Amino acid sequence: MAYKIDLTDQVAVVTGAKGGIGAAVATILAEAGADIAICGSSPKEKAEEVLSGIRRLGANAEYWQVDLSQEGNGRKFVQDVIRHFGKVDIVVNNAALASHDWHQSQIINVASPCEIMEESAKDMAKRSYGRIVNISSSCIFSGGTTSAPYNATKAALDSVSRFMAKKYAGKGILINIIAPGPVLTEMAQMRYSKEEFSEHYIPQMPIGRCLLPEDIAGSVLFMASALCSAVCGETLLCDGGRVKLGVK
Ligand SMILES: NC(=O)c1ccc[n+]([C@@H]2O[C@H](COP(=O)([O-])OP(=O)(O)OC[C@H]3O[C@@H](n4cnc5c(N)ncnc54)[C@H](OP(=O)(O)O)[C@@H]3O)[C@@H](O)[C@H]2O)c1
Known part of the structure; x- marks a missing residue:
């Protein structure tokens, strides 16, 4: 029997x-049927492409x-989403800052996701159901090269996710973590050109290529769905085998 993840x-x-x-x-969750609330610090025009792509999916x-x-802004954002859509069932804490600023990194990478988890969990608990996925990084295992505040705050997010997972598991809210390996996005392009990125990382990648955003999205979809029914407080390395198998 075919199995379909249905987030209608x-x-x-x-x-x-x-x-x-x-x-x-956001796109894969919409493809699975969910309505989508996204945010960022950029003006709305910057999100028009992704918004129209999602709306084309229906x-x-x-x-x-x-x-x-x-x-406080993370909490207020969730309240605004609930006012608009009526509820929240799934949260993916993906926004992050890769910088040398300890204070900003702490707020964006750890405190805001915690606010968002707490505020969403209040609503999810009313229906005894919720899925939260926090995006950490494989750097918490490899040591990383981005910056000390980035590494420290990604490890803090990983740890505090387990604190929250324990707090909310009994209410039907499962919280898990995805730790991506190298993906050529705007964040990665702050440090590497496309060519430098491939040259640096491909030799370390057992799967023979760098990762695409869609590789990470597939793993998030599982953890955001009811199919993920007994995985809780888990960190899934989604890195093409680099950290565990990449040593030559
Ligand atoms: N790319 C990689 O190799 C890699 C590896 C491991 C983990 N990750 C993690 O994957 C996640 C996504 O990163 P990405 O690679 O896709 O990079 P990205 O495209 O730069 O995404 C980062 C997002 O965070 C948002 N953001 C940053 N500061 C913000 C603020 N003050 N308020 C609200 N939103 C803010 C940005 O939106 P605005 O610009 O609109 O603020 C942006 O959309 C991050 O958690 C990152 O740490 C990435």
């Missing part, structure tokens, strides 16, 4: 989704311009 009548929140991994995640999609570097 569910509302999914994806932070930082104007492009890159977030846009691929899903409702809205964008909120939200600066997640300000405490």
